[in-house]
Amino acid sequence: MKKYVFIRLINIVITLFVIATVTFFLMKQLPGSPFDEEKLAVLSDEQRAEFLARYGLDKPVTTQYVLYLGNLLKGDLGTSFYFKGQDVTSILVDRIGPSALIGTQAIILGLTIGIILGIIAAFRHNTVWDYSTMFLAVLGVSVPNFVFAALLQYYVGLKLGLLPVAFWESYSSSIMPSIALALSVIALIARYTRNEMLEVLGQDYMLTAKAKGVKRLKIIYVHAIRNALIPVVTVLGPITVSLLTGSLVIENIFGVPGIGSLFVDSIKVNDYTTIMGLTLFYSAFFILTMLVIDLLYGMIDPRIRISGVKE
Amino acid sequence: MVKKWPKLLGVFLLGLMVILSGCNFEESSSDAKDKKGGEKTEKKAENVLNLSLDNDIPDLNQVKTTDTISFSVLNNVMEGLYRINQDNEPEPAMAKSYDVSEDGLTYTFHLRDNVKWSDGNPVTANDFKYSWLRAMNPDTAGSYSFILADYIKGGAKFAAGETAADTVAIEAKDDQTLVVQLEKPTPFFVSLTAFVTYFPLNEKFVTEKGDQFALNNQNILYNGPYVITDYNQAEGVSLEKNPEYWDKANVGVDKINLKVIKEQSTALNLYEAGDLDRVILSSADVNSFKDSKEFGTETEFTSYYIQFNLGKDPISNTNIRKALQLAYDPEVLTSVVLNNGSEPATGLIAPKMTGADGKSFRELQGDVVKPDVNKAKELWEKGVKELGKTPEITLLTADDTVSKDTGTFLQSEYKKNLGIDIQLVTKPYSGRLQTMRDNDYQMVVSKWGADYNDPMTYLDLWMSPAIPFRGNYSNTKYDELVTEAKDEVDEKERMSKLLEAEKILLQDDAVLGTLYYQGTAFLQKPYLKGMVTHPSGAPLDLKYTTVQ
Numbered sequence: 001m002k003k004y005v006f007i008r009l010i011n012i013v014i015t016l017f018v019i020a021t022v023t024f025f026l027m028k029q030l031p032g033s034p035f036d037e038e039k040l041a042v043l044s045d046e047q048r049a050e051f052l053a054r055y056g057l058d059k060p061v062t063t064q065y066v067l068y069l070g071n072l073l074k075g076d077l078g079t080s081f082y083f084k085g086q087d088v089t090s091i092l093v094d095r096i097g098p099s100a101l102i103g104t105q106a107i108i109l110g111l112t113i114g115i116i117l118g119i120i121a122a123f124r125h126n127t128v129w130d131y132s133t134m135f136l137a138v139l140g141v142s143v144p145n146f147v148f149a150a151l152l153q154y155y156v157g158l159k160l161g162l163l164p165v166a167f168w169e170s171y172s173s174s175i176m177p178s179i180a181l182a183l184s185v186i187a188l189i190a191r192y193t194r195n196e197m198l199e200v201l202g203q204d205y206m207l208t209a210k211a212k213g214v215k216r217l218k219i220i221y222v223h224a225i226r227n228a229l230i231p232v233v234t235v236l237g238p239i240t241v242s243l244l245t246g247s248l249v250i251e252n253i254f255g256v257p258g259i260g261s262l263f264v265d266s267i268k269v270n271d272y273t274t275i276m277g278l279t280l281f282y283s284a285f286f287i288l289t290m291l292v293i294d295l296l297y298g299m300i301d302p303r304i305r306i307s308g309v310k311e
Numbered sequence: 312m313v314k315k316w317p318k319l320l321g322v323f324l325l326g327l328m329v330i331l332s333g334c335n336f337e338e339s340s341s342d343a344k345d346k347k348g349g350e351k352t353e354k355k356a357e358n359v360l361n362l363s364l365d366n367d368i369p370d371l372n373q374v375k376t377t378d379t380i381s382f383s384v385l386n387n388v389m390e391g392l393y394r395i396n397q398d399n400e401p402e403p404a405m406a407k408s409y410d411v412s413e414d415g416l417t418y419t420f421h422l423r424d425n426v427k428w429s430d431g432n433p434v435t436a437n438d439f440k441y442s443w444l445r446a447m448n449p450d451t452a453g454s455y456s457f458i459l460a461d462y463i464k465g466g467a468k469f470a471a472g473e474t475a476a477d478t479v480a481i482e483a484k485d486d487q488t489l490v491v492q493l494e495k496p497t498p499f500f501v502s503l504t505a506f507v508t509y510f511p512l513n514e515k516f517v518t519e520k521g522d523q524f525a526l527n528n529q530n531i532l533y534n535g536p537y538v539i540t541d542y543n544q545a546e547g548v549s550l551e552k553n554p555e556y557w558d559k560a561n562v563g564v565d566k567i568n569l570k571v572i573k574e575q576s577t578a579l580n581l582y583e584a585g586d587l588d589r590v591i592l593s594s595a596d597v598n599s600f601k602d603s604k605e606f607g608t609e610t611e612f613t614s615y616y617i618q619f620n621l622g623k624d625p626i627s628n629t630n631i632r633k634a635l636q637l638a639y640d641p642e643v644l645t646s647v648v649l650n651n652g653s654e655p656a657t658g659l660i661a662p663k664m665t666g667a668d669g670k671s672f673r674e675l676q677g678d679v680v681k682p683d684v685n686k687a688k689e690l691w692e693k694g695v696k697e698l699g700k701t702p703e704i705t706l707l708t709a710d711d712t713v714s715k716d717t718g719t720f721l722q723s724e725y726k727k728n729l730g731i732d733i734q735l736v737t738k739p740y741s742g743r744l745q746t747m748r749d750n751d752y753q754m755v756v757s758k759w760g761a762d763y764n765d766p767m768t769y770l771d772l773w774m775s776p777a778i779p780f781r782g783n784y785s786n787t788k789y790d791e792l793v794t795e796a797k798d799e800v801d802e803k804e805r806m807s808k809l810l811e812a813e814k815i816l817l818q819d820d821a822v823l824g825t826l827y828y829q830g831t832a833f834l835q836k837p838y839l840k841g842m843v844t845h846p847s848g849a850p851l852d853l854k855y856t857t858v859q
Binding site for chain 1: 367453524581744760
């Protein structure tokens, strides 16, 4: 087990190095500079070069790359070009909080409701319960979350005045964005759970359990759900990453000061250090989540054994 | 195995709590909550103003910052020697008056007796000297250093790193007298002292804070009508009346919230819920609110135009250029396509920009470019004859909605009026600028936002040497006129030269095709009075605002 994790960690470092390299050189292909080019246009080529030199942007790209990598090894992501003087690390730390909060709430909400709906649909297979749940699930997948968010904001926020329309002022500000994000999670999880449950319910060991006289609830809890949840764990990885790292649209609609719009904005303004910082952060987070998911498999499903683990 | 689940859940919940505690929900949320109820009425219960900013606040370091959002915040918490008032005229602020020498080159500013920083220390002439030198010093300056260095004697060489600070002609004679010598007579210099980069800085404070200066609200010393009590780049700022401000009796609002709301539809919902007192409308919403009492429009000193590249065939042909300049009607563009409060342009200089004798530049000049389809056709045919073939033409635009719509509008107008098919090339904003610098375009939809209230901010741009970014334009007569205007002390003479320069640029040489002056449509609550927005420099001035 330890050896397995160790090897995976080394792989992660190599992967991150490759990502950093590719991103760095791709990013330098972006036209323009991190400065207001329309204002810089009044400068002559010489003045312009001088100006860029002050920020170390006159050096060859490979030199800049080596310098960046050196700082990275020291754990220094540099300072932002756009948010002048701010550490990229502190920007990330500031922004990730709100995004992670609404993301986590959306996952909890989405998982709970999704699994319950899925189980109901499976046990009431081909009844009106099943159909209406699946109708909701299809709706949840096909209605984009920003439409749902705008409707929520208009009716719940503006017309009914139950929750704040937008802003980030108290805990209640986080409720609507979380619900808006949870919608697609509910839909996805409900469908997965239902399909898997149906498959598991048809297995021989379910019949055995029933024959042994095990109580219905216990059958569901001990035998059915745990087996049905394995594929759910698989989709949980990417969902977690995408929700915890923020949603551009939902955050903009509800005025959440999160990390979602930072990526797009930083690319627009050629904020090199922020682009790099965010890319590395996302990648590291994604890869680590995948590792955790792989380890979780072993816990949930006794049939899966991690290679190198002694029986 | 089963027992592990509660543990996992525990870890998960613990994580959630950590995240929650890291979210820093504001303490001040009670303000926002309390005023829910009776909001739809004409009056406001509290003396609080709520406005939105349409993007993050990038940088409150006045020396380096370049964007209008940071400018808007700083303009309300800091103050220069002069402040631009409701009528867009400079009025005495930190300074009570100034004297100018007869040649227009030496300005002596007299500071008020009782001006203080928010920590109670006096604002002195030396604070201005320190700040201005800092803004020009290549080690500390940002991309706005030119707004000082271009005018102050010795500034340009200092900003280029060629000379030392003591060669710059700024002198703090005593604590209340600041003497500045200029390179050229600059009638708008007093207005410039109201610009963000000209605000004072306290040397002791800045040195003490080092590279942490202006990164949070405690690391800024204020001398303006308000102080920042809460600052988060992604969330916005809260301002409160500055008790040390010299003119605090005339500051109308106790507390201001400027919140970052990037989505226009959200801002509109907030406005309707009473959480915002003013909102910018998207063009889609303009028609539904046009007849509302709360509706209004305003234009800023930002002109959009087609930049023709004189260095590329067939645009180098004057008749072709003139045909392309006259073949569309900007009126249709603003009223049908944009519909956002923008006004059709008949010249380069925006309306209301200063002219002479109390008249604006546009009033003095009148329309320089008038759309004329028949004339355009004639000129086109003449041009085609000169070229010997029908040329192929490509128009470059940025890839935002407004630029693309403008491009499509031009394409269809040219098709309709000249019978030609032009190609559209769209690139991201920075890609458009790069392409222009690389001289890889024939014509491009471009713009310029004024830095200060004088036609020179525009006309200066097309002076020699010819550069691709400005269409490779070079005309000795034009250069002469603008250069002479820079040296001219007599205001009327100076303006007449600038008026002629605009005519040469647009009529004789057709270097630009005029499009529109950027405008905004907004809704504003009736109880909001004295809301001042400036067409150039820092857009927002809330010193004169009241909400009762």
